[in-house]
Amino acid sequence: MSNENDYKVSNLNEVAEKAGVSIATVSRVINNSAKVNSDTRIKVEQVIKDLKFKPNRVAKRLRNKNASSNLLGVLIPDIQNPFYVEVLRGIEDVAYENKYALIMCNFSQDEKKEKLYLDILQSESIDGLIAAPVNEQDQNVINLLKGGLPIVCVDRGLSGVDVDVVLVENRNGAFSAVDYLAKLDYKRIAYISGLPQLPSSQQRLQGYEEALTANNLKVDKALVKFGDSRHESGVTLCNELLQLPSPPDAIFAGNNLITLGALETIHKKGLMIPKDVAIIGFDDMYWSISLNPPLTAVRQPAYEIGKRAAEQLILRINDPSRPTMSMIMKTELIIRSSC
Amino acid sequence: MSNENDYKVSNLNEVAEKAGVSIATVSRVINNSAKVNSDTRIKVEQVIKDLKFKPNRVAKRLRNKNASSNLLGVLIPDIQNPFYVEVLRGIEDVAYENKYALIMCNFSQDEKKEKLYLDILQSESIDGLIAAPVNEQDQNVINLLKGGLPIVCVDRGLSGVDVDVVLVENRNGAFSAVDYLAKLDYKRIAYISGLPQLPSSQQRLQGYEEALTANNLKVDKALVKFGDSRHESGVTLCNELLQLPSPPDAIFAGNNLITLGALETIHKKGLMIPKDVAIIGFDDMYWSISLNPPLTAVRQPAYEIGKRAAEQLILRINDPSRPTMSMIMKTELIIRSSC
DNA sequence: TTGAAAGCGCTAACAT
């Protein structure tokens, strides 16, 4: 069926025919892949313009298994987390500059979903992948890596394999936050953790414990709560903490969403920050200054993480044998007035 | 080159050979496309499992131009805007349920970038597209639509063509916000708009003006500022407003990011909300309650918008001739304490 | 029920 509005999707054949040349010549014009007589080139280019011809990327990829598909995969755990959105922006800017398009997959911390998306990415023959694996043992990502797909990990590494990774000093970051609280003379400092199996959660826990110890405070298991890294768990776990017989006087929130959830609970209870309970967050947000009160937080250079990861991935795609690298970035304590 | 870790990507041929059948039979097994002897089927399925064979989606798409690629394109103007992130979540949930993967493209309100991404999406032979066009005349999207690609618009429609669209009552939403301010006896109500060429900006402006008029307030051009829909423009334009000889006593912010930008400026100036200046935002955020002060806002059902758009797109893909639909959703005024 | 073979649109080796 066809009507006057039909934008026929043309192909090499059609262009070649209209231009009176062979499809090989058209291909050469498109890819600047060999000398083409300049008259021929002009003629072909005109036809391409007239027909609004766009080469079919699918065919190109099928044919040219080793050539670039100009497609990068991005696998992130939670699109609702502003941290990952910033990382994504960094990736995207670099990808765009280098003429790569992105297939973004958000697996919502769900391993089944992750597997499905990785299968799709693989069979779409992407050029490379930026991933935050579900944990350090993530077999799905490891298999892909072993299969030769260029991969850069962000936020979380992979154990037992050689892989590029870009992340922050989680332990130091957590230490600086909790140490800051301790120095302000808070005595009962709680930690609301994200998913316990994440390396970042573990490292932040370690920093938390070390800071307590360094300040002669004892680690109270009742003050450490583990959740699922999402907003709702911040709401719930903060509530549990505040209902403790002996509640905390300060809370260290393990990520962005947990912080926002905890704030919600504190405000709903009508408590004052920092008088009734202080709070410090891991992950800064650009609107942290507008929170009530302005949030003191450990800032991760999220945009930068994305940018570096994408740059590294492109380097690796172009030279798969280059040595792998770990890029560990520093965090920064942004002091405002929530503690 | 090959080593013991190589995950050879197998193909139909290999499976067929190992199973002692033809590739056609393997294809039939994979697609349940025709009667296959159950012994043969079992044998083939076993080989597929052993080889961890995944059919190549690229080849499938090339071959089968009319069959599903199970790929949807999503074209959004600004990944930093939490509104679009929520829309995205809605789209993603529906897509996942229906076994579609998403290629997400964030064009950052940049028409050049939009064009590039649309070209890519088209030549990736996606099954359908959810887009928030740059404006109602967006030729890039219109051309794709005319070319027969199933498209659903969100947040912004397209003029002069028949297209499915899911959006909210922008005019009513803005009216309710500004009317609420006027009823609270604010007299100099400013409007910080997003990009003036966006239909949503225009409709919100209209609602703003109508509410003023309905409350016997005159429209003061000096109190209406147009920006680019981003955080930074909220910062700047709010600053301009507050430096006016006769500054506003209340601000209606045209979207999420503008609201956060305006809040930032107000706080940096040390002004009290709502005493010194009141603010009301278009777009609620789930952490609005934790802002200083808790933000009064017009809520758009963002997740729902994404969900409906994706559902409609899938319906259209399965039946391209179905009549187009506009789904206009209601907004809700969430009253907190910023005015 | 199964197999052989054409062809989707493209690139690259080879031929001219």
Next chain:
DNA sequence: ATGTTAGCGCTTTCAA
């Protein structure tokens, strides 16, 4: 400088 052609992995007639 340009054309011819094989083949990427798959689905789908058509034949057996």
